[in-house]
Amino acid sequence: MRDIYLSNTLSRNKELFVPINPGRMGIYVCGPTVYGDAHLGHARPGVTYDVLVKLFRHLGYKVRYVRNITDVGHLEHDADEGEDKIAKKARLDQLEPMEVVQNYTLRYHEAMRQLNVAPPSIEPRASGHIVEQIEAVKKILSTGYAYESNGSIYFDVRKYNEDHHYGILSGRNLDDTLEGTRALDGQSDKRAPFDFAIWKKAEPQHIMKWPSPWGEGFPGWHLECSVMGEKYLGHEFDIHGGGMDLMFPHHECEIAQNVASRGTQGVHYWVHNNMITINGQKMGKSLGNFITLPQLFAGEHDKLEQPYSPMTVRFFILQAHYRGTLDFSNEALQAAGKALKRVMAAAKDLYAMAGRKAPVYAYGEQLSAVAPDECIADNAEIKAIFNGVYEALCDDLNTPIALSHIFDAVRIINTVKDGKLKLSENDLAVLCQLFDDVVFGVLGLKDEDNEGGKAMETIDGLMQMVLQNRAEARAEAKVTKDWSKCDQIRDALKALGIQVKDGKDGVTWTLE
Numbered sequence: 001m002r003d004i005y006l007s008n009t010l011s012r013n014k015e016l017f018v019p020i021n022p023g024r025m026g027i028y029v030c031g032p033t034v035y036g037d038a039h040l041g042h043a044r045p046g047v048t049y050d051v052l053v054k055l056f057r058h059l060g061y062k063v064r065y066v067r068n069i070t071d072v073g074h075l076e077h078d079a080d081e082g083e084d085k086i087a088k089k090a091r092l093d094q095l096e097p098m099e100v101v102q103n104y105t106l107r108y109h110e111a112m113r114q115l116n117v118a119p120p121s122i123e124p125r126a127s128g129h130i131v132e133q134i135e136a137v138k139k140i141l142s143t144g145y146a147y148e149s150n151g152s153i154y155f156d157v158r159k160y161n162e163d164h165h166y167g168i169l170s171g172r173n174l175d176d177t178l179e180g181t182r183a184l185d186g187q188s189d190k191r192a193p194f195d196f197a198i199w200k201k202a203e204p205q206h207i208m209k210w211p212s213p214w215g216e217g218f219p220g221w222h223l224e225c226s227v228m229g230e231k232y233l234g235h236e237f238d239i240h241g242g243g244m245d246l247m248f249p250h251h252e253c254e255i256a257q258n259v260a261s262r263g264t265q266g267v268h269y270w271v272h273n274n275m276i277t278i279n280g281q282k283m284g285k286s287l288g289n290f291i292t293l294p295q296l297f298a299g300e301h302d303k304l305e306q307p308y309s310p311m312t313v314r315f316f317i318l319q320a321h322y323r324g325t326l327d328f329s330n331e332a333l334q335a336a337g338k339a340l341k342r343v344m345a346a347a348k349d350l351y352a353m354a355g356r357k358a359p360v361y362a363y364g365e366q367l368s369a370v371a372p373d374e375c376i377a378d379n380a381e382i383k384a385i386f387n388g389v390y391e392a393l394c395d396d397l398n399t400p401i402a403l404s405h406i407f408d409a410v411r412i413i414n415t416v417k418d419g420k421l422k423l424s425e426n427d428l429a430v431l432c433q434l435f436d437d438v439v440f441g442v443l444g445l446k447d448e449d450n451e452g453g454k455a456m457e458t459i460d461g462l463m464q465m466v467l468q469n470r471a472e473a474r475a476e477a478k479v480t481k482d483w484s485k486c487d488q489i490r491d492a493l494k495a496l497g498i499q500v501k502d503g504k505d506g507v508t509w510t511l512e
């Protein structure tokens with residue numbers, strides 16, 4: 001098995017990954033709060049952890065990937081104030097909160113499917129783990145790191161910081177955390193402004209609330225990830241992922257809760273992806289540069305010059321290292337689209353030269369091929385490309401370097417196509433393997449011009465039968481003058497959205 005190195009936010013170092021259980025990897029990633037459509041900022045962790053998980057599986061690990069859905073407890077303002085984001089949306093749209101959750105969960109899944117981000121192994125919801133969260137609150141109270149105040153339970157950060165380091169992940173100390181925190185206004189139930197709610201008392205008008213030993217309420221947002229991570233991955237697990245914006249306070253609070261409730265920080269490698277900016281600006285609803293994924297795919301936003309396909313977006317994300325910022329602009333997306341087309345055109349030529357077809361992976365299908373430890377290519381350059389790709393991916397998931405090697409392969413394929421170079425059958429097979437396993441497998445790219453793959457081939461086979469029947473019905477009708485069968489076929493195809501064209505070179509069909 002190849003070694004893999006990851007940047008660990010906790011140690012601020014790139015470290016060799018050593019699994020807790022040999023051959024297995026457990027990862028928890030903070031998922032979306034489902035009160036609106038997924039935007040560009042959701043695409044990046046979606047794609048990043050998808051590639052990371054696919055890489056681990058390809059290296060031979062058995063992976064359990066947990067990505068949660070936040071459907072309760074995420075308040076509008078960080079300091080435990082404001083309305084629950086989902087309850088607010090439900091109030092505005094006059095819906096049940098769970099209708100909002102269901103709608104945006106399905107829309108999130110669809111956007112991830114379009115980006116070819118495979119579903120996680122488990123997708124737990126905060127509202128489905130209230131009992132476990134109440135138990136965790138009890139434990140934290142019993143270890144003395146939380147206090148009750150007016151029906152809410154707050155984490156006692158100062159007390160915790162006397163025994164442990166609050167700020168260990170983000171590299172802050174307690175005084176730093178005071179900056180940017182609003183002073184208590186006297187109305188607050190908290191002892192100190194940096195304390196955070198692990199259980200919030202529900203006001204009478206609050207809809208999403210549950211009974212607890214402290215009265216009716218709901219869990220604090222940070223608690224769900226501590227609780228669901230432990231439930232599905234154990235006391236300690238390998239990797240915790242999420243956006244850099246979650247490092248503080250969300251992940252810092254998770255560590256504190258873990259230590260307070262189970263005596264261990266719980267996570268061995270903290271991996272954070274950086275943000276996406278738009279024309280150098282932070283993305284935000286108030287700035288009007290907030291682009292949802294459906295808008296991006298449809299090209300429906302003032303900032304968009306055209307629609308961008310899901311694979312263009314995926315490629316754009318892979319062109320940058322996940323720890324660096326990524327700036328969205330039309331030019332950058334257009335360049336990504338062109339680069340992707342070059343790779344796909346070369347792939348087509350490569351498989352044609354090798355006399356085989358590109359692999360078609362069903363959505364969410366796990367790559368069965370395990371990465372070889374050695375490359376068996378004859379050609380030294382191909383060997384270097386092959387090794388370079390794996391070295392880059394195993395070096396903290398360096399997808400831009402891996403792609404630069406893929407472009408070297410593209411150049412070689414084009415040289416062969418131009419007749420200026422000949423490759424052995426073995427070398428062609430090695431290149432095909434690289435495209436099978438890495439380009440289409442780990443990196444999860446797809447040829448969008450050949451969408452549907454196997455299914456489309458089958459449909460085309462069926463359509464040839466239908467078109468044959470249509471031709472026979474027509475020939476018959478010319479004699480009998482009874483066009484009913486022809487009309488029937490025409491109407492049925494139309495209802496299915498299939499357009500048939502009778503051209504010079506025969507009959508063709510397209511899906512509307």
Ligand SMILES: [Zn+2]
Pocket residue numbers: 029030031225250
């Ligand atoms: Zn989380």
